[in-house]
Amino acid sequence: MRQPLPIAAIESTVIRVPLLPRWRNDPALAGKEAVEFLIVRLRTASGHEGAGEASGTARWSGETAWGAKALVDRVLTPQLIGADATDIDEINRLMDRVCKHNWFTKAAIEMACYDAWGRCENRPVYDLLGGARRSLAIKNRFSLGACTPDRAAEVTAELVREGFAAFKVKVGGDPQDDIARVRAVRVAAGPQATLTIDATGGWSESVAIDCIRRLADCNLSMVEQPTIAGDFAAMAGVRRATMQPIIADDGCFTLIEVRELIRNACCDALSLYPGKNAGLRKAMAISVLAGQHGLRCTIGSNLEIDIGTAAMGHLVVAGENMVVEEVPGDMRGPAYYDVSIAKNPMVIRGPMTLVPSGPGLGIEVDWSAVSRLAYP
Numbered sequence: 001m002r003q004p005l006p007i008a009a010i011e012s013t014v015i016r017v018p019l020l021p022r023w024r025n026d027p028a029l030a031g032k033e034a035v036e037f038l039i040v041r042l043r044t045a046s047g048h049e050g051a052g053e054a055s056g057t058a059r060w061s062g063e064t065a066w067g068a069k070a071l072v073d074r075v076l077t078p079q080l081i082g083a084d085a086t087d088i089d090e091i092n093r094l095m096d097r098v099c100k101h102n103w104f105t106k107a108a109i110e111m112a113c114y115d116a117w118g119r120c121e122n123r124p125v126y127d128l129l130g131g132a133r134r135s136l137a138i139k140n141r142f143s144l145g146a147c148t149p150d151r152a153a154e155v156t157a158e159l160v161r162e163g164f165a166a167f168k169v170k171v172g173g174d175p176q177d178d179i180a181r182v183r184a185v186r187v188a189a190g191p192q193a194t195l196t197i198d199a200t201g202g203w204s205e206s207v208a209i210d211c212i213r214r215l216a217d218c219n220l221s222m223v224e225q226p227t228i229a230g231d232f233a234a235m236a237g238v239r240r241a242t243m244q245p246i247i248a249d250d251g252c253f254t255l256i257e258v259r260e261l262i263r264n265a266c267c268d269a270l271s272l273y274p275g276k277n278a279g280l281r282k283a284m285a286i287s288v289l290a291g292q293h294g295l296r297c298t299i300g301s302n303l304e305i306d307i308g309t310a311a312m313g314h315l316v317v318a319g320e321n322m323v324v325e326e327v328p329g330d331m332r333g334p335a336y337y338d339v340s341i342a343k344n345p346m347v348i349r350g351p352m353t354l355v356p357s358g359p360g361l362g363i364e365v366d367w368s369a370v371s372r373l374a375y376p
Helices: 065-080 088-098 103-121 149-161 175-189 205-214 232-242 255-263 280-292 306-318 367-373
Strands: 007-018 034-044 049-054 137-139 142-144 166-170 194-198 222-224 246-248 269-272 296-299 347-349 352-354
Touching (some): 007 065, 007 103, 007 367, 034 065, 034 103, 065 103, 088 103, 103 280, 137 306, 142 149, 149 175, 166 175, 175 205, 232 255, 269 280, 280 296
Parallel strands (some): 142 166, 194 222, 222 246, 246 269, 269 296
Antiparallel strands (some): 007 034, 034 049, 137 352
C-alpha cells in the first residue's frame, strides 16, 4: 500500500544554461549560445520534494520556458494542490482537464511527482515503473545538425575517435545539400557505423522517396520523420516505395497519433521521450502499445539537462520495448552545456550515459545554481 503524498506547493523558475563553446552556433541548436529551461520544484505535505524540467522548443513543440512557467503557475498548480503525487494517472487527468497539449510542461510536473514519490520510498523511478529491464549504462548515437559536408565529416571523425559507432544526420532541406552531408558522414564514420537520417518532416513524399533511393549505397539503418507530422498517407507512401525502415518522431506525441501510425502502416519504430510524450507514464503506455504491434521504440532528445535526461534514462531502463540496443537513441543533453544544476551531474563519457540509481530520479538539484541561472 503506497503512502499518499499530498502536493503542498509547486514552484517554477526559468533558467538560461550556456552551451559549451564547442557547440555554440551549431545548426542543430539554431545558432544559440544558451538554452532556456523551466525547472519545477514540488513539495509535499510530508516534506518530500521532487524536481522536474521542461525543455520545450517554440518552433517544434510550440512551448517556451516562459509559457511553461505561466501555465504551471497560473493553470496547473491550482488544480494540483492537495492531489496525491503518487497517483500519476490522477495527476495527468487533472492536468489534461484544464489544458490541452503542452507536453513538455506537463512532463515537468509529472517528473517532479515521480521524483518525490521515489524519494519518499527510497526507490529509483525505474523501480516505480516496473523495474530495470536493462543495464544502467546506455550507449548512444550522436546527432549531427544540418552543417556543411566538410564540417559534418570533421565532427564525425572526432566522434569516431571518442568511441561513437552510431550517428543521426539532419536532412529535410535542400536535397543536394542533404545528400552531400549524409555521404560525408558515411565516409567519415566508416562502413560499419549505424547511420540514420532525420528530415524532421521537411521533405515532401516525392522528395523523400527520391533522396532515400539516391542514398541507397549509404546503407541507412532508419529514416526518421521523412514527411510532415500528421500526413500518415505520405509517410506510409515513403515506406512502401522505398522499403526503408521508418522511425516516427514529430508525429508521435500522443497515444492517438501512435494508433494512427499503426493503422496506416507508417513506420517500423518510434522515437519517444518523457518531455515529448507528456510524461513517463504516457511514454511507457505508448511503448507498450507499439510493442504489441511490432514497432520498436528508442529514446529521442531535446537536449535536456540533468533532470530531464535522468527521466529519459529511467524510461529506457524500465521500458521492455525501449530497445536502444537495436535502435540507438540519444540521451546526452547535459554534455552540451557549460554548467550543471546538479550536485551529482549525469555521468556521460563519449557515447555512454549512466542512469542514476539513487532515490527518485537520482539527481540532487543545486538550488543555488538554479537561482544563479534564473532568467527573467
